[in-house]
Amino acid sequence: MKPSSNTDSERYERGWRKLQEIDGKAGERVIESLDEIAPDLGRYTIEFPFGDVYSRSSLDLRSREIATVASLTTLGNAQDQLRVHIHGALNVGCTREEIIEVIIQMAVYAGFPAALNGMNAAKEVFEERDEEGTE
Amino acid sequence: MKPSSNTDSERYERGWRKLQEIDGKAGERVIESLDEIAPDLGRYTIEFPFGDVYSRSSLDLRSREIATVASLTTLGNAQDQLRVHIHGALNVGCTREEIIEVIIQMAVYAGFPAALNGMNAAKEVFEERDEEGTE
Amino acid sequence: MKPSSNTDSERYERGWRKLQEIDGKAGERVIESLDEIAPDLGRYTIEFPFGDVYSRSSLDLRSREIATVASLTTLGNAQDQLRVHIHGALNVGCTREEIIEVIIQMAVYAGFPAALNGMNAAKEVFEERDEEGTE
Amino acid sequence: MKPSSNTDSERYERGWRKLQEIDGKAGERVIESLDEIAPDLGRYTIEFPFGDVYSRSSLDLRSREIATVASLTTLGNAQDQLRVHIHGALNVGCTREEIIEVIIQMAVYAGFPAALNGMNAAKEVFEERDEEGTE
Amino acid sequence: MKPSSNTDSERYERGWRKLQEIDGKAGERVIESLDEIAPDLGRYTIEFPFGDVYSRSSLDLRSREIATVASLTTLGNAQDQLRVHIHGALNVGCTREEIIEVIIQMAVYAGFPAALNGMNAAKEVFEERDEEGTE
Amino acid sequence: MKPSSNTDSERYERGWRKLQEIDGKAGERVIESLDEIAPDLGRYTIEFPFGDVYSRSSLDLRSREIATVASLTTLGNAQDQLRVHIHGALNVGCTREEIIEVIIQMAVYAGFPAALNGMNAAKEVFEERDEEGTE
Numbered sequence: 001m002k003p004s005s006n007t008d009s010e011r012y013e014r015g016w017r018k019l020q021e022i023d024g025k026a027g028e029r030v031i032e033s034l035d036e037i038a039p040d041l042g043r044y045t046i047e048f049p050f051g052d053v054y055s056r057s058s059l060d061l062r063s064r065e066i067a068t069v070a071s072l073t074t075l076g077n078a079q080d081q082l083r084v085h086i087h088g089a090l091n092v093g094c095t096r097e098e099i100i101e102v103i104i105q106m107a108v109y110a111g112f113p114a115a116l117n118g119m120n121a122a123k124e125v126f127e128e129r130d131e132e133g134t135e
Numbered sequence: 136m137k138p139s140s141n142t143d144s145e146r147y148e149r150g151w152r153k154l155q156e157i158d159g160k161a162g163e164r165v166i167e168s169l170d171e172i173a174p175d176l177g178r179y180t181i182e183f184p185f186g187d188v189y190s191r192s193s194l195d196l197r198s199r200e201i202a203t204v205a206s207l208t209t210l211g212n213a214q215d216q217l218r219v220h221i222h223g224a225l226n227v228g229c230t231r232e233e234i235i236e237v238i239i240q241m242a243v244y245a246g247f248p249a250a251l252n253g254m255n256a257a258k259e260v261f262e263e264r265d266e267e268g269t270e
Numbered sequence: 271m272k273p274s275s276n277t278d279s280e281r282y283e284r285g286w287r288k289l290q291e292i293d294g295k296a297g298e299r300v301i302e303s304l305d306e307i308a309p310d311l312g313r314y315t316i317e318f319p320f321g322d323v324y325s326r327s328s329l330d331l332r333s334r335e336i337a338t339v340a341s342l343t344t345l346g347n348a349q350d351q352l353r354v355h356i357h358g359a360l361n362v363g364c365t366r367e368e369i370i371e372v373i374i375q376m377a378v379y380a381g382f383p384a385a386l387n388g389m390n391a392a393k394e395v396f397e398e399r400d401e402e403g404t405e
Numbered sequence: 406m407k408p409s410s411n412t413d414s415e416r417y418e419r420g421w422r423k424l425q426e427i428d429g430k431a432g433e434r435v436i437e438s439l440d441e442i443a444p445d446l447g448r449y450t451i452e453f454p455f456g457d458v459y460s461r462s463s464l465d466l467r468s469r470e471i472a473t474v475a476s477l478t479t480l481g482n483a484q485d486q487l488r489v490h491i492h493g494a495l496n497v498g499c500t501r502e503e504i505i506e507v508i509i510q511m512a513v514y515a516g517f518p519a520a521l522n523g524m525n526a527a528k529e530v531f532e533e534r535d536e537e538g539t540e
Numbered sequence: 541m542k543p544s545s546n547t548d549s550e551r552y553e554r555g556w557r558k559l560q561e562i563d564g565k566a567g568e569r570v571i572e573s574l575d576e577i578a579p580d581l582g583r584y585t586i587e588f589p590f591g592d593v594y595s596r597s598s599l600d601l602r603s604r605e606i607a608t609v610a611s612l613t614t615l616g617n618a619q620d621q622l623r624v625h626i627h628g629a630l631n632v633g634c635t636r637e638e639i640i641e642v643i644i645q646m647a648v649y650a651g652f653p654a655a656l657n658g659m660n661a662a663k664e665v666f667e668e669r670d671e672e673g674t675e
Numbered sequence: 676m677k678p679s680s681n682t683d684s685e686r687y688e689r690g691w692r693k694l695q696e697i698d699g700k701a702g703e704r705v706i707e708s709l710d711e712i713a714p715d716l717g718r719y720t721i722e723f724p725f726g727d728v729y730s731r732s733s734l735d736l737r738s739r740e741i742a743t744v745a746s747l748t749t750l751g752n753a754q755d756q757l758r759v760h761i762h763g764a765l766n767v768g769c770t771r772e773e774i775i776e777v778i779i780q781m782a783v784y785a786g787f788p789a790a791l792n793g794m795n796a797a798k799e800v801f802e803e804r805d806e807e808g809t810e
Contacts, residue, residue, distance in 0.1 A: 113348035213518035
């Protein structure tokens with residue numbers, strides 16, 4: 001297990017581009033909201049999830065967003081992050097129908113309340129995108 | 136919202152075939168273990184998750200298993216079901232590398248302990264399949 | 271484990287009547303809110319929880335609602351559903367005092383914050399019913 | 406909200422009798438296992454859950470145990486305590502069929518894996534009681 | 541394990557003083573909000589957490605509040621209680637920087653969404669205290 | 676929010692030393708167990724939690740371990756990691772009594788079953804250390 005030789009600023013820049021690709025403005029706003037109180041947490045959020053994990057090659061971005069929407073629907077206490085990643089899933093090529101399917105499936109594993117609350121998040125995201133004229 | 140006109144036995148048979156397709160023997164054993172104590176829960180487990188949800192057309196089975204592995208790794212208290220669905224994911228076309236990726240990604244959303252315990256489940260499944268000579 | 275021979279529309283109708291009996295208007299609204307985005311999830315919510323589970327005979331409805339209020343207070347991330355089922359518990363014969371007792375007891379198993387948040391939900395439901403003049 | 410004037414030893418004795426009534430030997434063993442490492446946690450477990458909560462009058466013991474089995478099945482990470490309280494539920498008048506019903510119902514709120522694992526706990530308890538010749 | 545001979549009113553008074561010391565007005569408001577619906581839960585919240593647990597001598601109050609902020613950030617479904625205990629942590633000598641550190645660390649164990657939502661709670665508390673001119 | 680200029684190998688080495696300081700052999704074993712299946716997750720576990728988070732200066736290590744024991748007791752589904760960090764807490768200066776206190780306190784926030792299961796983990800760690808003659 002040899003550590004790689006990335007510098008943190010390489011991770012940061014790679015992560016920032018990946019965050020933009022996936023979450024667009026919504027992702028940026030999460031990071032900015034940390035600027036005054038905990039900029040390091042903002043930096044970690046770019047470096048580790050996006051610079052390290054989402055930048056890996058063995059799984060396509062669409063599959064990654066499916067996994068994240070499933071995980072956040074299961075947790076049930078991270079509605080803001082779920083909305084950001086439903087946007088993300090649509091941005092990287094998932095259809096609305098596929099997101100609805102993933103959330104329905106969570107009724108099996110995380111229970112009906114988790115699925116119903118996940119669907120509310122999807123509804124809000126779809127309406128927001130309808131207003132903006134985004135797919 | 137018109138209810139469909141499936142009979143329960145159609146749902147059951149469709150679910151049973153789907154369960155076989157995804158989970159093979161491991162899925163059957165779960166159902167059999169319920170035979171004496173709560174056969175109805177066994178029946179529901181075939182009818183609703185497999186007959187209703189996994190049989191839907193809007194999402195491919197590989198994506199469904201990615202969502203399930205993500206959800207079960209996030210819950211962290213369903214190791215038996217996680218192992219069954221890691222088998223399932225491999226049975227429907229995920230690679231070992233992709234499963235490892237999904238579990239690594241859960242470190243971001245559900246924390247490192249959830250990812251580490253998910254990886255233990257994967258390790259056990261891969262060893263089992265190595266012994267059986269399955270991919 | 272012989273599958274039953276219900277058609278889905280029998281399950282749906284039985285479930286719809288049971289939903290009305292337990293949750294009245296509040297339950298209907300949950301289903302309607304799914305009409306545009308995921309009518310199938312609305313249908314499943316009627317068919318499986320209400321058509322299959324709540325329609326079973328081996329446990330009285332009052333005990334079922336006690337179990338549900340306990341479960342939703344424990345989860346702590348499903349306040350809307352908790353309010354719907356506190357209404358439901360009262361509709362099928364639980365007293366306000368009994369609901370308060372169940373929520374207090376959850377302090378033992380799910381912790382004091384879960385119990386305090388459950389009690390807030392109860393408070394809102396009781397006030398709503400006071401305004402409507404319902405018991 | 407006037408504090409009552411119970412002494413702790415009254416709470417302790419009342420709690421101990423209640424624990425005996427509900428959980429019998431299994432409850433005692435939990436307390437004894439804490440004797441060397443954290444006797445105060447053992448004492449609190451008798452005083453607060455059993456001396457304060459389970460001794461309250463506004464809800465019958467059978468309903469209390471239904472709520473607890475529901476809560477522990479939902480948590481999914483407290484199998485030992487779930488087994489103790491399935492014994493408890495049977496000791497205070499629940500039937501095996503009713504316990505099975507409560508656990509099946511948790512498939513709706515906490516998901517199928519929680520219900521399946523809860524049913525495993527019930528199976529172990531029923532087998533143990535069959536061996537002992539207890540109902 | 542000999543039960544102590546405190547009367548409940550001693551526990552209550554000790555708990556009330558401890559609640560005041562840690563949470564000040566915010567703690568009082570939680571108790572008052574229970575006055576009409578479930579005064580007994582209010583009383584238990586003073587007696588067990590504050591009268592019994594926080595009054596114990598083997599751990600300093602600052603460490604206790606660190607443990608509580610960690611636990612509530614991990615649960616992720618108790619934002620009100622988290623805000624109360626971030627106030628509490630500051631009241632008993634934690635610095636803002638230390639609280640930020642504890643919440644960042646939770647990204648490791650409970651995941652990034654839990655840490656981000658915990659940080660939002662901290663932000664609100666710090667702004668409130670800035671307005672009041674409290675440290 | 677300027678990204679720092681650490682290379683990953685600096686983070687890795689700093690993290691490895693920190694892991695050794697806190698968790699000793701137990702931490703090493705966790706990493707080694709990942710060597711064959713997911714060495715990158717092992718590397719991330721060193722780089723992010725230990726190289727980034729635990730190496731920060733604004734909170735002393737003893738407080739960090741208190742926060743981690745609280746978080747893992749609350750999660751309740753990460754007993755292996757809880758045992759590793761109870762060792763860690765003792766290694767960096769917490770007393771056994773303080774660890775017991777943190778776990779007792781979790782009865783308030785995460786419920787009694789979480790506290791009881793946390794105490795079992797502590798018991799196993801203390802016995803292991805007694806055998807080794809470690810404090």
